Amino acid sequence: MSATAAQRFLHDAAVKSADLVHREIIQRGMDSYDAAHLKGRARIKDWEAARQKCQAIKREAINHLDRYLLQFEEKVISRGGHVFWAANGEEACTYVKNLATRLGVHTIVKSKSMVTEEIHLSPALEKVGIKVWETDFGEYIVQLRDEPPYHIVTPAMHLNRGQIAKLFREKVDPEIDSDDPAYLMAAARRKLRQAFFSAEMGISGANFLVADAGVIAISTNEGNGRLCTSIPRIHVVVTGIEKVIPRLEDLAALWPVLATSGTGQGITTYSTLIGGPRRPGEVDGPEEFHVVLVDNGRSQLLADPEQREVLHCIRCGACLNICPVFRHVGGHTYGTTYPGPIGSVLTPHLGGIKEFNHLSYASSLCGACSSVCPVKIDLHHHLLQNRRNATEAGATKSSERLMFRAWRHAMLHPRIYALGGWSMRNTLRMIYGLGLAGTILDPMRVWNLHRSPVPLPSESFRARWRKGLGAN
Amino acid sequence: MQQKISLFVPCFVDQLLPQVAVDTVKVLRRIGYEVEFPEDQTCCGQPAFNTGYWDEARPCAEHFVRVFKHAEVIVCPSGSCVTMVRTFYADLLAGSSLRDDAIAVASRTFELSEFLVKVAAVTQVGATFPHAVTYHASCHGLRELHLRDEPLQLLRQVKGLSLIEMARSEECCGFGGTFAAKFADISAAMGDSKAESVAATGAEFVTAIDPSCLLHLQGILGKRRAPARTIHLASILAQDGSTQERP
Numbered sequence: 001m002s003a004t005a006a007q008r009f010l011h012d013a014a015v016k017s018a019d020l021v022h023r024e025i026i027q028r029g030m031d032s033y034d035a036a037h038l039k040g041r042a043r044i045k046d047w048e049a050a051r052q053k054c055q056a057i058k059r060e061a062i063n064h065l066d067r068y069l070l071q072f073e074e075k076v077i078s079r080g081g082h083v084f085w086a087a088n089g090e091e092a093c094t095y096v097k098n099l100a101t102r103l104g105v106h107t108i109v110k111s112k113s114m115v116t117e118e119i120h121l122s123p124a125l126e127k128v129g130i131k132v133w134e135t136d137f138g139e140y141i142v143q144l145r146d147e148p149p150y151h152i153v154t155p156a157m158h159l160n161r162g163q164i165a166k167l168f169r170e171k172v173d174p175e176i177d178s179d180d181p182a183y184l185m186a187a188a189r190r191k192l193r194q195a196f197f198s199a200e201m202g203i204s205g206a207n208f209l210v211a212d213a214g215v216i217a218i219s220t221n222e223g224n225g226r227l228c229t230s231i232p233r234i235h236v237v238v239t240g241i242e243k244v245i246p247r248l249e250d251l252a253a254l255w256p257v258l259a260t261s262g263t264g265q266g267i268t269t270y271s272t273l274i275g276g277p278r279r280p281g282e283v284d285g286p287e288e289f290h291v292v293l294v295d296n297g298r299s300q301l302l303a304d305p306e307q308r309e310v311l312h313c314i315r316c317g318a319c320l321n322i323c324p325v326f327r328h329v330g331g332h333t334y335g336t337t338y339p340g341p342i343g344s345v346l347t348p349h350l351g352g353i354k355e356f357n358h359l360s361y362a363s364s365l366c367g368a369c370s371s372v373c374p375v376k377i378d379l380h381h382h383l384l385q386n387r388r389n390a391t392e393a394g395a396t397k398s399s400e401r402l403m404f405r406a407w408r409h410a411m412l413h414p415r416i417y418a419l420g421g422w423s424m425r426n427t428l429r430m431i432y433g434l435g436l437a438g439t440i441l442d443p444m445r446v447w448n449l450h451r452s453p454v455p456l457p458s459e460s461f462r463a464r465w466r467k468g469l470g471a472n
Numbered sequence: 473m474q475q476k477i478s479l480f481v482p483c484f485v486d487q488l489l490p491q492v493a494v495d496t497v498k499v500l501r502r503i504g505y506e507v508e509f510p511e512d513q514t515c516c517g518q519p520a521f522n523t524g525y526w527d528e529a530r531p532c533a534e535h536f537v538r539v540f541k542h543a544e545v546i547v548c549p550s551g552s553c554v555t556m557v558r559t560f561y562a563d564l565l566a567g568s569s570l571r572d573d574a575i576a577v578a579s580r581t582f583e584l585s586e587f588l589v590k591v592a593a594v595t596q597v598g599a600t601f602p603h604a605v606t607y608h609a610s611c612h613g614l615r616e617l618h619l620r621d622e623p624l625q626l627l628r629q630v631k632g633l634s635l636i637e638m639a640r641s642e643e644c645c646g647f648g649g650t651f652a653a654k655f656a657d658i659s660a661a662m663g664d665s666k667a668e669s670v671a672a673t674g675a676e677f678v679t680a681i682d683p684s685c686l687l688h689l690q691g692i693l694g695k696r697r698a699p700a701r702t703i704h705l706a707s708i709l710a711q712d713g714s715t716q717e718r719p
Contacts, residue, residue, distance in 0.1 A: 010655070017661035324644045328661045362655055364648025364662070365522060366611035387524030396524065404520050408528040411483075411514040412535055421487040446653050450660030451691025454488050461481050461490035465509050469494060 005335055006358035012333040013362070022158065026327055029157045033321050036264025043266055044256065053253045055376040058312035061211075061245050065302065068211035068244045069293065075214020079276030081289040089119030092294050096121060096203070096236055099290065100130055103234060105200040109192075111218070111225040112136035113205025114152050114315055115294055116238050118337040118350075121203070133195040135224040140188055144171045150331035152338060153262050153317035158330060192224070202228035202286070206239040207258065207314065209291075213248040215275035216291070219258060219268040229274055235286040237274075241293050242311040254314065261316035261374040297350040307382055310349070312375040313342050319369035319379055325362060334359065341369035345382045353386070357395050360386035418462060425456045432456070476506045478543035480581065482553045483515040485683050492683050495710035496549045496584055502712070503594055512539045517564070518556040523650050526564060533557075533564050537574045545591070546581040549706045551613025551681045554583045559616050583613060584706055585681050589622040595629045600713030602632030605703075606675040608666065608689070609642045610682035623681050623705055630708060636673040640665075647688035663692035670700050677703045 003011070016022055041047045061068055073083045086092035100108065108130055116122065122132045122143075134143040138155035142148065144167055149155030156164070165179035173187055204225060206216035216237050218225050229235050245254065251271075259265040278285030302308055320326045320340030331339040336347045336356070344359040360383050369379040390396060410416045424443075431442055438448040447454070459467075477500055481493045497507050517532030536557065540546050548554050558581060561574040568574070588594050607627060613619045627635050646652070646662025666689060670678045678693075678700055680686055686702040693700055 010657075013655065014657040017658050023661075023665075324646065324662050324665075325658055328658055328665070360524075361651065362658070364611070364644050364646060364651045364659070366644035366648070367615035368611070368642075368644065371615050384522065384524075387522070388526050389524075391524035391526070400523070401525070404523065404525040404528040407520065408531060411517070411532045414512050414514055417483070417514045421483075425487065446656045447691065450656060450663070450695060451688065452694025454687060454691065457488065457490055459490065461486040461493040462509070462511060464490055464494060465511070469497065470509060 005355050008335055009333060009358055009362065012335070013329040016330045016333050017328040022330060023328065025158060025160055026330060029154070030321055030327055033264065037260065037318070037321070038264075040260035040264035040266065044260065050253060050257050051374055051376050054257050054314075054374055055312065057245055057250045057253060058314070058375050059309065062242060062302065062308060062311045064246075065241065065244065068246055069209075069241060071211040072209050072214055072244055073291075073293075075211075076276060076289070076291055079214065079289075080279070081276040081291060083291045083293065086292055086294045086296070088296050089121075089294065092119050092238060092292050092296075093121050093124040095292055096238065097124055097128055099234070099236065100125065100201055101128060103200065103288070105130060105234065107195065107199040108132045108201045108203055109135050109195050109199040109224075109228045109232060110139075110202070111204045111220065111228040112139050112155075113203070113238055114149075114337060115205055115240050116203065117148060119238070119294060119296060121238060133192065133199070135192050135195065135222075135228060136220075137185060137188060137222055137224075140192065141167065144168075148332070148337070150339075151317060151320055152315055152340075153320075158332070196227045196231050199228075199232045201234040201236060202230075202232040203236045203238060204229050206237050206243055206291075208251065208254060209239065209244040210248050210251070210273070211244055211246050213273070213275065215248075215273045217251055217255075218272045218274070219255065219262075219270070220272070221263070221265075221269045223270055226270060226272055229272070230284050230286070233286055234288045235274070235277075235290070237289075237291045238294065239291070241295055241298050242313070257374045258314050258316050261314075261318040261372070301346075301349050306385055307345075307349070309375075309377055310342075310345055310382060312377055313346075314375060315342075316374055318372045318374060322368045322372050324366060324368065325364065329362075341379045341383075342377070345377075345379055345386065348386050348390070353390055353393060354395050357386070357390045360390060418460065421460055425458075425460075428453070429456045476508060476544050477587075478540060478546045479507055479509045480513065480516075480540065480546050480548035480553065480557075481509065482548065482550045482683065484687070485549065489683050489687065489704070492549050492704045492706055495704070495706040496547070498710040499584075499588075499597055499599075499706060500547065503588075503592065503597055505592075510539050510543070516553050516556040518553060518560075519649060521556065521560060521564060530564055530568065533561055533574065534568060534570050537561070537565075537570045537577050540577050540581075541573055543577070543580065545587070546577070547584055547587045548581065549584045549681070549704060550683055551583045551610055551617055551619060552684055554581055554586075555612040555616040557581045583617055583619060583681060585613075585623040585626055586617060586619050589625055595625045597626065597629070597709050599629075599709045599711050600631040601708045601711045603677055604634045604636055604673075604675045605677045605679055605708070606636045606638045606670055606673040606700075607641060608638070608645060608670075608678055608680040608685060610680045610685045611644050613681045614642060619681065623679075626705065626709060627679070630711075631713065633708070636675050638669040638673045638675075638678075640669055643669075645685045645689050647685050649684070652688060659688070660692065663688060664696075667692050667696055667698055667700075671698055675700055677701055677708075679703050679705050679708055681705050 277289040517529035521529035
């Protein structure tokens with residue numbers, strides 16, 4: 001029997017959280033992010049007001065998703081573009097695959113898109129013999145390693161330059177003899193340049209779909225996004241339906257907040273708006289322009305008023321960066337497309353509550369994620385709701401259910417509670433007195449594997465109160 | 473200011489860390505309050521609530537509300553347990569006849585440092601503690617109750633105390649209630665990082681307003697045989713310099 005997602009998570013988390021090399025790489029990466037992020041936030045006059053503005057924009061968009069998506073579609077079609085509504089990943093992949101086959105595509109260049117990861121688009125295309133190039137530097141690296149992205153913004157943050165140089169020597173050019181970042185970047189660029197000019201199709205995601213203008217908005221830093229969307233003769237945009245925003249002017253709030261939260265930049269190096277194929281008289285742009293709007297479980301989330309706001313997410317990665325669990329277990333441990341707090345909230349909805357319920361619990365509920373979310377998603381409280389939903393759906397262990405029922409009984413009867421506490425302390429004292437702490441006879445075994453035993457006072461507070469402390 | 477304070481003592485403080493509550497009483501009495509301890513109190517319900525068992529947590533919350541319904545003001549030496557009452561009771565008791573009472577009780581429930589600084593307007597409680605101390609900003613106090621500066625204001629007034637800031641003082645220590653058992657390895661790794669931050673300060677003590685964080689952290693420090701020890705804020709504030717009492 002193969003391991004469940006929960007078993008894999010527990011295993012990988014144990015390995016990764018004890019891996020001090022990994023901890024140091026991530027800690028260093030996060031420290032530099034923290035510094036940039038704080039500096040970026042200081043540039044915005046009123047960060048809290050900016051968050052509220054972005055939250056309001058996304059709330060309006062999500063609450064009227066039907067209207068804004070149709071408005072977006074109409075505009076795109078009027079400019080000669082195509083829009084395909086995909087209910088799930090399979091439909092989206094089939095559409096792109098058929099399009100590529102029909103138009104004789106052999107090579108595809110991709111700019112970074114988490115939705116294409118979510119629906120496993122690249123493997124679907126490769127299966128029919130199409131060569132797919134990831135052209136974002138980090139994505140290119142993890143593609144060479146045959147790995148999913150480690151992080152939604154910085155896919156290769158788990159690797160240091162030495163590891164990347166070694167990888168490039170093996171997979172890109174045996175002559176590579178330096179781990180200088182600019183040198184490695186140049187090597188990748190030489191390779192990718194050929195891909196850009198041979199590809200018949202470019203695939204991108206979209207950071208936003210602007211309803212009133214009927215354009216997609218992309219924020220990138222490497223320039224690969226513009227090459228993917230302008231050189232090949234076909235441009236396909238694959239994106240989630242929740243990316244729509246009402247107005248072009250909303251980007252004035254969202255672009256800087258996304259960049260600040262993602263990397264600490266004031267705005268990303270390239271901010272691109274694209275609204276359709278090349279028109280008569282224009283020199284650049286693709287002949288065909290397709291937008292694939294992916295639902296894949298999002299409508300279901302939309303139907304839940306308590307958790308609808310999870311669709312506000314603009315995939316900035318801030319909640320991953322600040323999350324102490326992410327910092328210790330790393331992105332791959334989650335085994336999901338979206339790791340970290342947003343992934344733990346979202347995945348049980350997209351991938352099934354039974355299979356991914358453990359992620360709702362894999363959080364200390366510290367709330368750091370919610371405190372940095374630029375669109376103010378109450379992430380850690382949604383984890384609590386997911387836990388409640390799982391319990392109500394009977395997805396938790398029956399032993400745990402029984403334990404909490406017994407616990408409730410004790411808590412409703414102060415005497416039973418006090419007696420229970422007294423006997424627990426005395427039992428533990430006896431066990432520890434016999435030197436059995438941490439053995440299978442120790443009810444606190446899991447605690448004591450990593451910690452010294454809890455103190456076991458001879459008297460509880462209530463006993464001390466009764467014995468005289470209570471006299472004011 | 474002879475207001476009567478009803479003490480809300482978290483169940484694990486009652487059973488495992490009674491000195492924290494004893495010290496809370498000491499501090500409150502020293503600045504002139506009368507203190508009572510409603511003996512029917514048990515647990516606020518947080519363990520069940522956080523694990524998803526709202527049906528089990530609800531009657532505990534109702535029990536709590538009944539016990540404290542007539543209290544003038546309720547003080548608790550735990551940011552996390554106050555969070556349960558203040559932030560979550562309204563949702564948890566959405567369908568309960570006690571919901572309005574719960575909201576009223578919640579509005580009169582305060583974490584100790586919050587009560588001292590914001591309600592009683594006292595930062596000088598006459599404490600002496602001649603030691604190097606670093607402060608861990610526990611999550612619930614910081615991000616649910618928004619208590620960032622209150623504990624520090626109190627610590628700065630303690631005679632002889634030198635306060636050393638630790639790196640990433642606002643990062644979670646890794647306790648997280650049942651998280652510490654369900655994901656013991658992650659919890660311990662997070663605790664380990666926190667212990668590193670504590671060690672780097674060279675402080676003799678690490679303090680916080682949440683005894684649960686300290687219980688976990690003391691276990692981690694103990695396992696590592698680290699020189700630093702944990703001490704709850706109430707226990708620092710209770711030291712009046714009159715005895716050589718070592719916390």
